[in-house]
Each structure stands twice: as structure tokens, then as C-alpha cells.
């Protein structure tokens with residue numbers, strides 16, 4: 001859907017590149033998490049993708065069209081990079097105005113549900129000029145989502161939301177990716193939230209795309225009190241389902257593994273009184289980030 005090839009960006013006043021030779025693609029239904037330290041180049045990348053700034057080199061192609069050579073290519077995009085709205089119009093007027101200038105008034109029917117999603121329904125008749133930072137963020141988020149876009153670009157979308165708002169947002173984005181195959185690229189320092197939302201990740205460091213990766217979310221982790229040769233040999237016939245961890249006394253099984261097989265494995269382990277804890281992987285993104293940036 002979106003293909004970025006060899007994109008570099010040097011801001012006029014800088015002597016260094018904020019992005020260097022970045023290539024990536026985002027497919028239909030993908031939810032891509034963009035991670036990296038402060039100043040790594042995440043926002044710059046998102047600004048290039050959404051045509052807010054021009055790259056010094058490279059191409060951005062959306063559905064086979066060069067976004068910088070053709071007009072209206074980004075019509076189906078929902079974008080939140082920094083808070084953008086008219087401070088002297090009320091929240092409702094902002095949404096209506098946005099829909100009017102984008103000729104998308106048929107989406108007026110979404111106004112109530114989107115404002116409830118971002119918890120601004122109660123304040124819909126207030127002007128956002130003197131809103132708190134978080135409330136301003138949420139106005140931008142409402143503008144980004146109101147037209148049910150097919151491609152969503154969000155820079156730090158969780159910052160202004162309370163924990164319930166974060167969960168509601170994650171839920172709706174998941175739902176859109178599954179039911180409407182909406183693609184998304186989302187940058188955030190809130191790695192736990194990204195981990196529960198995204199299916200792919202990009203790690204950017206000093207303007208370079210250092211890694212593209214997935215996390216394995218479909219496994220259960222069984223921590224054992226010890227791993228000895230006898231236990232390994234008694235589990236030999238299940239070897240094709242078991243992945244032994246390289247750290248700690250852990251083994252991993254696919255969550256979707258047939259219950260009969262799971263039970264046989266558990267039986268062997270519990271006979272030896274070996275099971276210490278069963279859990280599901282979490283904080284993998286946090287661990288990755290800590291490891292890469294130490």
C-alpha cells in the first residue's frame with residue numbers, strides 16, 4: 001500500500017541528516033509501530049509520509065502514486081502528528097469544518113461516537129484554544145479518525161489519553177485493522193501500548209532504520225524450576241511443538257496448540273514438580289528497546 005524507498009531528510013539549517021536512506025513498506029491491515037529514542041527521526045519520517053515536509057531524497061509511493069507528484073493521493077489518510085485545529089471554533093465546529101473542507105459531510109454521523117471515544121463529548125461546545133495539552137491531543141485524534149480513513153498515521157496518540165481512553169483507542173484501531181483492513185503507522189514511547197496494538201515494528205536510530213521486526217505474541221511461556229536431561233528426553237516426542245528459551249529455565253508452547261498435547265506436556269512437567277509459572281509474553285518491546293539503546 002505504502003512504499004518508501006531510500007528516503008533521506010536534511011533540514012535546511014542542519015548539517016546532519018534527520019533521516020538516512022530509509023526504505024520500508026506498509027501493507028493492507030498492517031499496524032506498524034515506530035520506536036526510537038528522542039530525536040531519532042520518528043516524527044520526521046511521519047511528516048514525510050504525510051507530505052508535511054519534502055524529503056531531500058527518495059520516494060514515497062501510496063497505491064502506486066508518488067505522493068509528491070500527484071495531488072489528492074492522501075485523501076484517505078487520517079493524520080495526527082501535532083495538535084492541529086482552529087482554536088476559536090468549538091470542538092463540534094472544528095469537526096464540521098474539517099468535514100466540509102474535505103467534502104466528507106456524510107461522516108457527520110460519526111461525530112458523536114468519535115467524540116465519546118476520545119472523551120470530548122461533554123465539552124463539544126467549548127473552544128479548544130484553552131484546553132489542556134491532553135484535550136488538544138484528543139481533538140486532533142478525533143479529526144484524524146472521523147472520516148474512517150484507510151490509512152492512519154499517528155504520532156504519540158496515547159499521550160493525552162487516560163488509561164480507559166488508551167484501551168478504547170487500541171480496541172477501535174484493532175477492530176478497524178481486522179474488519180476494514182485499515183493500515184496504520186504509529187509512533188510512541190509507550191511501548192506496552194504499542195506492543196498490544198501492532199503486528200510489526202520499526203526501530204529507528206539516529207535517522208537510520210536499524211531494524212524491522214515482529215514479536216511473537218502467540219506463545220505461552222512455562223517457567224520451570226530446573227531443566228535437566230531427563231526432562232528433555234521425556235519431552236522428546238513433543239520436540240516439534242516446544243521451543244526452549246535461551247534465557248532462564250523456560251520453554252515456550254504455541255497458544256493454539258491442541259489441548260490434548262498441551263495436557264500431556266503439562267502432565268510430564270507436573271510429575272517432576274517442575275512448573276514454576278505459566279505466563280504470556282509481555283514487555284517484549286520494552287526489553288528489546290532497553291537492549292538496543294543501552
Ligand SMILES: Nc1ncnc2c1ncn2[C@@H]1O[C@H](COP(=O)(O)OP(=O)(O)OP(=O)(O)O)[C@@H](O)[C@H]1O
Pocket residue numbers: 011012013014018036037038039040041042043044045
Ligand atoms: N524543523 C526542524 N528543523 C531542524 N531540525 C529538525 C526539525 N525537526 C526535527 N529536527 C531534528 O531532526 C532530528 C529528528 O527529530 P524528530 O522530531 O524526527 O525525532 P523524534 O524521533 O520524533 O523525537 P521525539 O521522540 O523526541 O519526538 C532531531 O535531531 C531534531 O532536532
